[in-house]
Amino acid sequence: MVTAVAEDDALWAAVADPTRRRVLDALLERGEATTTILAEGLPVTRQAVAKHLAVLNRVGLVAGQRRGREVRYAVRPERLDDASEAMARVAAQWDRRLARIKRLAESVQAEAESISNPTRRVQ
Amino acid sequence: MAADSVEREILIEASPEVVWGVITEPEQISRWFSDEAEVEGRAGVDGTLTWKPGGRGGDKELDSIVPIRVVVAEPFRRFSFRWNHPQGAGPDESNSALVEFSLTEEADRTRLRVLESGIDAVTHDDEGKARYLQEHEHGWEKHLGEMLDYVASKPRVAAR
Numbered sequence: 001m002v003t004a005v006a007e008d009d010a011l012w013a014a015v016a017d018p019t020r021r022r023v024l025d026a027l028l029e030r031g032e033a034t035t036t037i038l039a040e041g042l043p044v045t046r047q048a049v050a051k052h053l054a055v056l057n058r059v060g061l062v063a064g065q066r067r068g069r070e071v072r073y074a075v076r077p078e079r080l081d082d083a084s085e086a087m088a089r090v091a092a093q094w095d096r097r098l099a100r101i102k103r104l105a106e107s108v109q110a111e112a113e114s115i116s117n118p119t120r121r122v123q
Numbered sequence: 124m125a126a127d128s129v130e131r132e133i134l135i136e137a138s139p140e141v142v143w144g145v146i147t148e149p150e151q152i153s154r155w156f157s158d159e160a161e162v163e164g165r166a167g168v169d170g171t172l173t174w175k176p177g178g179r180g181g182d183k184e185l186d187s188i189v190p191i192r193v194v195v196a197e198p199f200r201r202f203s204f205r206w207n208h209p210q211g212a213g214p215d216e217s218n219s220a221l222v223e224f225s226l227t228e229e230a231d232r233t234r235l236r237v238l239e240s241g242i243d244a245v246t247h248d249d250e251g252k253a254r255y256l257q258e259h260e261h262g263w264e265k266h267l268g269e270m271l272d273y274v275a276s277k278p279r280v281a282a283r
Contacts, residue, residue, distance in 0.1 A: 013187055017185070051177075090129045090239065095133075098132070101155050108141050108144070
C-alpha cells in the first residue's frame, strides 16, 4: 500500500538528486525527449538516464509516451504543483518525522520499562 | 521567525535520554529520517544522510547523498546540524539550512521542538539561484521548493 507519507518521501528522494534535476531541466527545456536525446546532453550514460527517468516516472514527475519504437518523456507539471506550497511541505515533512521519532522513542521507553520496572530512565 | 524557517513540536511519552538516542544515533536516524545515516551526535562531526529511491540494496547510482555537520550536541537538551551544503564545502549561513532540536522534560514526558531555518539560503536572489543550479550537488525538500520556483519561472512548454 502506498501511503501519502511514503509517496511524499519518494517524491522528495526523486528530486534530491542533482542528475535527476538536470534530467527534469532538460525535459522542461525541450518539452519532451527520448532517453537517447537526454543522454547526449548529460554527462551520464543512456542506461543511467533510463534509470533516473524510471525513478521520476514512479513518483509521477514525468510520463513516457510510446511513439513507434521510441518512448518520449515529458514533465508532468501538475505534479510540480504551486511553488508557494514549498514551506508547507517542509512543515508537513517535519511533522511526519517528529511523529516517527515519537513512535520510536515511546516504543524504546515502553520496552525499557517492561524490562526494568520501576526504573523509568534508561541509559 | 524568519520567512524561510519552520518550527514544529511534539510531546513524547519518553524521557529526554530516550528521545536523544532516537534523534542522534545513526541506526535510529535511519528509521525516521534518511534511509542511511553516517553521523555522530558530537559537535563538529561531518557526516552524510543517504536516501535510496532504488530501495535498500538497490542501485547506488540512484542514491541522494546529503552532507550534514553537527553544530551543537548538548546531551538530552539540544542537538543541531547544518545540511545541504555543497559536497566538500564547509557549511555556513549562505549555503546550508540549520536544523535545531530542543528537548524539554515535562513531567514524565519530553517536548521535542524542531526549528529549521535558512531554507532558501541559496535561493534569495537570481544570482544565488543560478549558483545553486550550477553548484549545488545535493538537496532535499528546500530543493524541491527551489525547483518549484524554477519551474514556475519557465515557459510551460511541457504543459499539454
